[in-house]
Amino acid sequence: MFKDKTVVIGVSGGIAVYKTLDVISRLKKLGVNVNVIMTKSATEFVTPLSFQSLSQNYVVCDMFEDPKTWDVEHISLAKKAAVFLIAPATANVIGKMANGIADDMLTTTVMATKAKVLIAPAMNTNMYENPVVQRNINTLKELGYNFVEPESGRLACGDIGRGKLATPETIVDEVVKLLSTKQDLKGKSIIITAGPTMESIDPVRFISNRSSGKMGYAIASQAINRGADVTLISGPTNLTPPQNLKKLVRIESAKDMYDAVIENFDENQVIIKSAAVADYKPKDYSDKKIKKSNDDLSIELDRNKDIAYEIGKIKKDKILVGFAAETNDLIENAKGKVQKKNLDFIVANDLTKEGAGFGVDTNIVKIIDKQGNITEYPKMKKEEVANVILDKITMLLKR
Structure with a gap:
């Protein structure tokens, strides 16, 4: 055998x-x-x-x-x-x-x-x-x-x-x-974004989210196992990057991540946007620590670029996969993102479900394609979810 x-x-x-x-x-x-x-x-x-x-x-x-x-x-x-x-x-x-x-x-x-x-x-x-x-x-x-x-x-x-x-x-x-692990991604180049972004308020404080990066790192690890050349663009995490990456790009802010994706865009066939990118950033950055006073503090926020949306406008024949982590109206919100961002499919999960939130080793996902087809999966290890995603990408690459 x-x-x-x-x-x-x-x-x-x-x-x-x-x-x-x-x-x-x-x-x-x-x-x-x-x-x-x-x-x-x-x-x-x-x-x-x-x-x-x-x-x-x-x-x-x-x-x-x-x-x-x-x-x-x-x-x-x-x-x-x-x-x-x-x-x-x-x-x-x-x-x-x-x-x-x-x-x-x-x-x-x-x-x-x-x-x-x-x-x-x-x-x-x-x-x-x-x-x-x-x-x-x-x-x-x-x-x-x-x-x-x-x-x-x-x-x-x-x-x-x-x-x-x-x-x-x-x-x-x-x-x-x-x-017996398939080498069905051998010769394929993939960008995977993972983890949170940090938007600085001053030298001490920042806006971020609860993403651990575990899902993105699991996808990167399994893609390498299946023969892919992986560029991992990672926000700040406590995780150790998988072995045998083609490239590791560490970033901090949403702008850093956008720039890194654009810089590596041309040489890759697949972009998997699993990072939890901050939607907003402080309008004004203070280069000195903001001191506490007796008054309330208001911070005005500006919109960050939606990276998946920007990539969707220029992707041509590349495969673009998005993620939707929601607490309500999961299907409706995820379907809207597929169309708006020109995604090939989206991986949606309900953060209110036990075993599907940030920082855990499992996930419960629904995959929605651009035709509106929905495939639901039970709670699985993130490595198993990663292979489900990669299986779907492999099918799209064969078109």
């Missing part, structure tokens, strides 16, 4: 190492070519010979051992990988990856790969729940790394809790999903 695919498996030191042998066996039965990299600690649990016998490829353990080929080892393996699996992944390896440390063959190779990376943690419950470990895991997730979550049960140390390596069946299922 996957005879032309290579999975590189990084094995770090932990009692769960033996389960990775079963993972390799299952992948080989699917026709996958498997290469293994072991950390020094991993070799204390299972010998490299065991992995070599099952993978039918030599196992790399030491950065400085005599090379088996004339290729630069870590670069060669990094390029070969369609998926890079780390199982088991210890707290140590996860921490190194999250902080850009590459001091052995495993961390050096994963740093050099552009393949999809799948991480299967395994460790003591207290270690797994440690805030530092969770921060590192979240950092990697935000960067676009994939995880197979550990299971709960009795651990090797005798503790009961979460931290067991996922079953070989589960890990292989996740690898297969990644190997």
Whole structure:
């Protein structure tokens, strides 16, 4: 099934190492070519010979051992990988990856790969729940790394809790999903706007909104997975941009975002306007902090340019996707935006629904096209919503 695919498996030191042998066996039965990299600690649990016998490829353990080929080892393996699996992944390896440390063959190779990376943690419950470990895991997730979550049960140390390596069946299922990911956007160039804008009142204060940027970043990550060249234009967020962006443009104000979209417009085929852009800005900016007084303060506001509307006037054969976050009259408002802004379709969500507002990891959307057709979706993870949007864009690109 996957005879032309290579999975590189990084094995770090932990009692769960033996389960990775079963993972390799299952992948080989699917026709996958498997290469293994072991950390020094991993070799204390299972010998490299065991992995070599099952993978039918030599196992790399030491950065400085005599090379088996004339290729630069870590670069060669990094390029070969369609998926890079780390199982088991210890707290140590996860921490190194999250902080850009590459001091052995495993961390050096994963740093050099552009393949999809799948991480299967395994460790003591207290270690797994440690805030530092969770921060590192979240950092990697935000960067676009994939995880197979550990299971709960009795651990090797005798503790009961979460931290067991996922079953070989589960890990292989996740690898297969990644190997099967469509590359239907390969060669396509996409602008994605994300996050809020900030409109300054004075050096201290500004007008903004509650957008976290999670939806736009999820679209960017999934578009990259599907082969697209992505330019992400991002307002201020706390998110880590996904790996392998073509370009990241950080902006602050609505004018900054408009200028960035126009600057990158010609070289892109698709524009996805998922950012929450401020409709208004202060008419006058004070270069000194406005001091408190006994009187009320009035701030006069001017309209910002409607970026989607301006792009809609010049888009020609490009695909333009808008977003509508509403608290009332969702369908009516969204349909009006499709026509006014010359959108190919709009993604509408009701902010009053639980799981569909700002800052959460899920969304509940309706997609409305220019013919007025409405497709409703249940609550899904934002990554799933992203793929729904990209599926629709792929269909439009085939016209």
